[in-house]
Amino acid sequence: DAGVIQSPRHEVTEMGQEVTLRCKPISGHDYLFWYRQTMMRGLELLIYFNNNVPIDDSGMPEDRFSAKMPNASFSTLKIQPSEPRDSAVYFCASSTGQGLFSGANVLTFGAGSRLTVL
Amino acid sequence: DQQVKQNSPSLSVQEGRISILNCDYTNSMFDYFLWYKKYPAEGPTFLISISSIKDKNEDGRFTVFLNKSAKHLSLHIVPSQPGDSAVYFCAASDETGTASKLTFGTGTRLQVTL
Numbered sequence: 001d002a003g004v005i006q007s008p009r010h011e012v013t014e015m016g017q018e019v020t021l022r023c024k025p026i027s028g029h030d031y032l033f034w035y036r037q038t039m040m041r042g043l044e045l046l047i048y049f050n051n052n053v054p055i056d057d058s059g060m061p062e063d064r065f066s067a068k069m070p071n072a073s074f075s076t077l078k079i080q081p082s083e084p085r086d087s088a089v090y091f092c093a094s095s096t097g098q099g100l101f102s103g104a105n106v107l108t109f110g111a112g113s114r115l116t117v118l
Numbered sequence: 119d120q121q122v123k124q125n126s127p128s129l130s131v132q133e134g135r136i137s138i139l140n141c142d143y144t145n146s147m148f149d150y151f152l153w154y155k156k157y158p159a160e161g162p163t164f165l166i167s168i169s170s171i172k173d174k175n176e177d178g179r180f181t182v183f184l185n186k187s188a189k190h191l192s193l194h195i196v197p198s199q200p201g202d203s204a205v206y207f208c209a210a211s212d213e214t215g216t217a218s219k220l221t222f223g224t225g226t227r228l229q230v231t232l
Binding site: 004033035039040041042043044045048056091093106107108109110111112 | 122154160162219222223224
């Protein structure tokens with residue numbers, strides 16, 4: 001398996017522009033997570049899906065952020081309009097969602113999308 | 119409010135010595151803890167975990183210790199190697215038996231020097 005695939009790896013845009021980040025989870029993983037990494041807050045959970053359905057979006061910072069998962073192999077995180085404070089590395093991760101104590105419920109992360117908003 | 123705290127942003131250790139990375143948490147409902155390792159330009163990768171029913175878990179050079187009463191865990195790496203140089207994230211979960219909605223700390227950058 002190629003692992004979790006994210007695109008683009010780097011995005012530089014101007015304030016006010018729309019940004020779309022993409023993720024392809026590992027085949028067979030029922031859970032998909034979007035995290036944001038900043039120096040001040042570390043890795044923050046933005047939203048996660050189970051079987052393509054959003055379960056918890058309490059970490060989405062504002063209405064400018066939205067995420068979709070139209071099918072089991074694709075998810076997007078959209079920021080519209082983007083602001084300089086959105087500059088961060090955005091990670092997508094997936095897991096099987098089995099019980100924690102089984103050891104199988106470990107997140108596998110993609111390589112991340114580094115966003116810079118000027 | 120940061121529920122998982124890694125108060126040391128960086129740590130430098132000589133090759134062959136022990137590296138100790140610390141993590142504190144505030145949520146008493148957390149019952150499963152993990153450490154992830156991250157190299158530059160890569161995503162975090164799972165390293166080792168421990169459930170709240172244990173106080174120690176060992177995997178080769180890596181050992182995680184959990185002190186529930188102090189709400190503290192630590193990762194020991196013995197002996198440290200240059201390839202261990204990375205950012206280490208502590209994570210915790212309170213959703214036993216379900217998907218890992220993990221809460222991460224801010225990370226500690228470990229540098230192992232020759």
